[in-house]
Structures are given as C-alpha cells and as structure tokens.
Amino acid sequence: SQTIHQWPATLVQPVGSPLSLECTVEGTSNPNLYWYRQAAGRGLQLLFYSVGIGQISSEVPQNLSASRPQDRQFILSSKKLLLSDSGFYLCAWSRGTRRGFGYTFGSGTRLTVV
C-alpha cells in the first residue's frame, strides 16, 4: 500500500532562518506531488506541484522554493523565513486528478515563524 511521510510535525523558526520540509512517498512510482499551505481557519493554497523528477511548477511567487531530487521525494525550502510564512504545510500525492484519482495527504507540518 502507498504511504506518505511528512516531517517535522511542528517547527518554530526565527525570522530570517532557513527552512527545509521533506515529504516522501512509498509504494508507488512517478507520483504527482504537491505542496499546499493552510493559514489558520482558511482553505488550502497551492504552492508547488511536480509531475516528475526535476519538474517543479510554482503557483504563487513568494519566499519559498521546491525541489524533487528523487522520484518520491519532495522538498519545500526557504533561504530566509518571513513572519507571513507561518502556517500549516501539507504535502500530497496523486496519480492524476484528470484520471479520476484523489489526493493522499501527509499529516502536515505546523510552522510558526517568530
């Protein structure tokens, strides 16, 4: 069966510090991968998606970047965090929604920038 791992679960970082959040998927190959951010009490904002190794699409230009160094690994990074980067970050994978597949989400990372 397929599983998705996301870590850390909670993170408190000072403004200006770097960020690295990792997401890995097991039990499938060539998944579509996604990073979303959820502000408190709000919906999900799509940040990045990837359909293959090294292929990253950015939905919202901001202080974050993403990389996919391996087929089942998706990393969200920042060189210098801003207060506005605080939020709940969710990684997800899918075989493709147009093909009728839903998303499987990780358990999320709660990031607080102080």
Added chain:
Amino acid sequence: SQQGEEDPQALSIQEGENATMNCSYKTSINNLQWYRQNSGRGLVHLILIRSNEREKHSGRLRVTLDTSKKSSSLLITASRAADTASYFCATDNQAGTALIFGKGTTLSVSS
C-alpha cells in the same frame, strides 16, 4: 485563484441529524472531489464525482453534482460526533494539473 466555495462556513447539528454542505465553482470541471480534515491533521479523500455523474453514494455520504448550476452538495446522513471536522470541495485548476480547494465548511456534531 479559488475555484470552489463551500456554504455554509459553519454548521452545528445534533447527533442523528443529517448535514448538508454545498459547493459552488466557476469553470468547467472534469470531476469534483470532497475531502475531510480533522483539526490539525491532513485532509482525507472522501469521494469523487465525475462531470458526467449526477449522484454518488459512499456509506453515509451522498454527493450530487449539477454542472448546469456549477454546484455540488455533500450530504452526511445520521451524523455522529466523530463526523466533526472541516469539509472541503476541490476541483481541477484550469490547466488540469492540480486541485484547487475551497475554504471549507466546519461541521460540529454534538451528542
């Protein structure tokens, strides 16, 4: 850009009652999906309905889709306290490459 919009934003009911949540979207879709999120957790996929389907059932869940009105509804029958969560609808973005989620409906079921 937001595609789906859920209504109501919040819903409080008693156990045993039915809960109905609505979703409206703006552009044509291939399918529409509903997800559930327990507080502080990731989202869980509940059900997917294709654009050529009008109704779909899964256990106590019933989803309808009206493409002429660009709307969908999620009905949870015989609600339980464990159904307390936020519920989101999601549709493809215009490029068909990712899902766009609404802001969700927060359901509270009291015993």
